[in-house]
Amino acid sequence: MSGLGMVTGFNLVLLDVGIIVALTALFAWIVNLILRGVMRASNPQVAVAMRRLGVAVVVAVGAVLAVQELGVSPSILLLVIGLVAVAAIVAIRVPLENAGARFFSGIYSPFKVGDTIRVAGQAGRVIEINAMTTILLSEDDRMIALPNSTFLGQPVENLSPQAWKELVVPVTLTGSTDLAAFESRMLKSLSKLRLRLDPRFPPVFTVKSRSVQGADLVLTVMVRRPEDREPVLAEVNFRVSEELVHVRQSAPKPPDPSEPPSGS
Amino acid sequence: MPKLRILVNTQTPLVQFLRVPRDTRTTAEPSSVDLTQLTEGVDYRFSPGGVTRMVYPLLRKLLADGVLEDAHWVSLNPNAPATAHLPGISLHHVAIDPARMAGYGTTKEAIWATAHGLVSKAKSEGLFWTDDATEYTFYNRTTAMRIRELDHDLDFDLFYIHDFQQLPVGQMLGTLKPKIFRWHIPFDVRSIPVDWRPVMQRYLSAYDRIVVSSDRYRRELERLGHRGDVLRIYPYIDPAEYRTRPAAAEVDAVCEKFGILRAHSVGLIVARMDPTKGQDRALAALALVKNSLPNLRLVFVGNGSFSSSKGGLGLSKSDRWRARLDEEAHRAGISDRVVFTGHVTQAELDALYERSDFSILPSVNEGFGLVVVESWIHRRPALVTDRAGVAELITDGENGLLFDPDSATGLARQIRRIAADDGALRRRLVDGGRRAARTCSLETAARQERELFESLVGG
Structure with a gap:
């Protein structure tokens, strides 16, 4: 094959790779949109995690196809990734299980730090929930560390008075979000649900952590009746998701470097 | 005790600007001014009111006595430079959108009137669910964020928050450092609507100490259900x-x-x-x-x-x-x-x-x-x-x-x-x-x- 032919063939490969990358980006965007629509009433953190997972799968498939198009066998790449993943899972199975349980129990388990709970024959006040364990302080001043995985496999009793009223929704804001404006809009939005909420406890946001990357908040709402828990939680999740979309769409765009700065 | 760096927060600013000083070279409003270079009564005046009249002499005395290294004072002052300086004291001014100011003003006036027994409890119920109350929250969140920024740069030893307008700030600060709240207006639990009490308790419990102006208010706080430390310090003048x-x-x-x-x-x-x-x-x-x-x-x-x-x-x-x-x-x-x-x-x-x-x-x-x-x-x-x-x-x-x-x-x-x-x-x-x-x-x-x-x- 002549040199010109090789160059042309290589260009075609690059074109194919480019098309694969573009299609991957398009599919990832579509999957993101679909998941956002499907999971509107889900917990915002779970919805974000699922969207990230969906996008990651699409990107991974796209990457394998692109590598294959470049003439490299994807089998070795897949084998290496697979072996590393298996080794990691075997090596840190227990911590992973607990961390995973922490993620889901943090969102779905009906207790928080400060509550008094009973689980797996142990009872006490929750004084810490970390990535691996949940620590209880018993009435006789004993510290009891329970692996987080316990809470996915055991019935948990929350003994705190009127614990059923409380719904806790974690919310993550990006660094560019105006926290005060977001909070103000959310409180206005949630006041529309007042009939379903305990009139003595207006919704409240608590900032758990804050950095230049963003802020982790917790939204606490108190329902008026036990049967309102599920519909109110879905509605609150929906409203938070909507507001996050609004915030993202109304966020100031980064300056276009091709344009001269204003005032110059 | 080492000298302390304190953050004070009041709604009312220490000074009001009678004319906003301008940078003579650019005619732009400066973001920071030195009050010692301006003239009281012409460029600015000290705000009326008991809170500012108490806090300023206290800070000056504690600075003179070597208790404080310096003081930073955050307050609402929409018609002022972002910061102003007095010897030992930096004033940081928060501004919020005029459209939000109305809602904030309505809410804090309602709290004030209720605490003073000027409106019935029934009329005040549900206040914290109103759209206006979200602006009260907005103002306090904006203030808390400003204080957090300052704390990031200056690493305060202590936060001293004054009066009911700023009550949520302690909970919003989310810091483990010591926080004091001084309640200046009357406090009678009988005048507090039932649906306000959990809200107030939540905010009050975020502070390490509550300071009140009379023994009666200390007893009233206990009747509200507040279990934290409450200290009575009579208001004072020099x-x-x-x-x-x-x-x-x-x-x-x-x-x-x-x-x-x-x-x-x-x-x-x-x-x-x-x-x-x-x-x-x-x-x-x-x-x-x-x-x-x-x-x-x-x-x-x-x-x-x-x-x-x-x-x-x-x-x-x-x-x-x-x-x-x-x-x-x-x-x-x-x-x-x-x-x-x-x-x-x-x-x-x-x-x-x-x-x-x-x-x-x-x-x-x-x-x-x-x-x-x-x-x-x-x-x-x-x-x-x-x-x-x-x-x-x-x-x-x-x-x-x-x-x-x-x-x-x-x-x-x-x-x-x-x-x-x-x-x-x-x-x-x-x-x-x-x-x-x-x-x-x-x-x-x-x-x-x-x-x-x-x-x-x-x-």
């Missing part, structure tokens, strides 16, 4: 700031300015123009004694607050109240017996105290009532509403005369009592008042505040 013996010529000039004659007997009421200050109660009592005391004149000193001032939040209600007082005086036929001075300078106020025969604090409800202490410092007997925090320092007939502000006859009786005195009662009230004033001195309070700081930061 006697050195007052000229208790102004020159006769100054007194004559002020009397001439306000039409006060030598033959007149003068009762002085120093309070901003506001319904809760009870100026109407004093007018009602005057109407009852106008025939028996024809030479008695009541002199009302004061105008609006920061909130109602044009340079402040623009929530004017003082003008409406003043107009109503004029109407009531006219209706009672005592228009020629009253003088409304509006705002006066400190020198004029000292001269008016010197000219007065007694002072009256007729408030319907009053967090404390520092003007009573001012009156004591000026050696003038004080007639005091029994609904003021300062009333717990008063024994009737010993260091003051107490009355129920809802009883015009009660106040009229005390006015007649002091007017009929042959001198013995006056001497007893003046001497007793001066002794009580020491309890409310800057010196006493600075010691208590220093001990409070040490208990939180470590001695």
Whole structure:
């Protein structure tokens, strides 16, 4: 094959790779949109995690196809990734299980730090929930560390008075979000649900952590009746998701470097 | 104890700018100004009100005593440079959108009126669910974020948050560092709507100490269900700031300015123009004694607050109240017996105290009532509403005369009592008042505040 032919063939490969990358980006965007629509009433953190997972799968498939198009066998790449993943899972199975349980129990388990709970024959006040364990302080001043995985496999009793009223929704804001404006809009939005909420406890946001990357908040709402828990939680999740979309769409765009700065 | 870096937060700023200083080279408004380079009364003035009048002398004293390394003061001041500097004290100004200011103002006025018993509990229920209340939250969140930014750069030792407008700030700060909240207005759990109580408890519990102005408020906080530490520190003033013996010529000039004659007997009421200050109660009592005391004149000193001032939040209600007082005086036929001075300078106020025969604090409800202490410092007997925090320092007939502000006859009786005195009662009230004033001195309070700081930061 002549040199010109090789160059042309290589260009075609690059074109194919480019098309694969573009299609991957398009599919990832579509999957993101679909998941956002499907999971509107889900917990915002779970919805974000699922969207990230969906996008990651699409990107991974796209990457394998692109590598294959470049003439490299994807089998070795897949084998290496697979072996590393298996080794990691075997090596840190227990911590992973607990961390995973922490993620889901943090969102779905009906207790928080400060509550008094009973689980797996142990009872006490929750004084810490970390990535691996949940620590209880018993009435006789004993510290009891329970692996987080316990809470996915055991019935948990929350003994705190009127614990059923409380719904806790974690919310993550990006660094560019105006926290005060977001909070103000959310409180206005949630006041529309007042009939379903305990009139003595207006919704409240608590900032758990804050950095230049963003802020982790917790939204606490108190329902008026036990049967309102599920519909109110879905509605609150929906409203938070909507507001996050609004915030993202109304966020100031980064300056276009091709344009001269204003005032110059 | 090492020198502390303290963050103070009040709604009312220490200074209001009468004209926004401009950078002479660029004509742009500077983001930071040095107040020592500006002229008080021309470029700026100190805000009226008890909170700022207490906090500023305290900070200066604690700086002078070496307790503080420096102080940073965050407040709402939409018409001011972002920062201003005094020796040892940096003022940081928060501004919020005027559209949000209205909602914030409505909410905080509702809280204030409810705490003072001016509106029914039923009318105040549901306040924290209103759209206006979201602006109250917005303001407090904006303030808390500003304080967090400053703390990131300056690493404060202590946060001292003042008054009900700022109550949520402690919870919003989310810091483990010591936080003190000072409650300045009246606190009676019976006036607090049931649906406010959990909200208030949540916010109050975010603080390491609550400071109140009377033992009564401490008991009321316990009745609310607050289980945290509550400390009573009486409000205070610095006697050195007052000229208790102004020159006769100054007194004559002020009397001439306000039409006060030598033959007149003068009762002085120093309070901003506001319904809760009870100026109407004093007018009602005057109407009852106008025939028996024809030479008695009541002199009302004061105008609006920061909130109602044009340079402040623009929530004017003082003008409406003043107009109503004029109407009531006219209706009672005592228009020629009253003088409304509006705002006066400190020198004029000292001269008016010197000219007065007694002072009256007729408030319907009053967090404390520092003007009573001012009156004591000026050696003038004080007639005091029994609904003021300062009333717990008063024994009737010993260091003051107490009355129920809802009883015009009660106040009229005390006015007649002091007017009929042959001198013995006056001497007893003046001497007793001066002794009580020491309890409310800057010196006493600075010691208590220093001990409070040490208990939180470590001695």
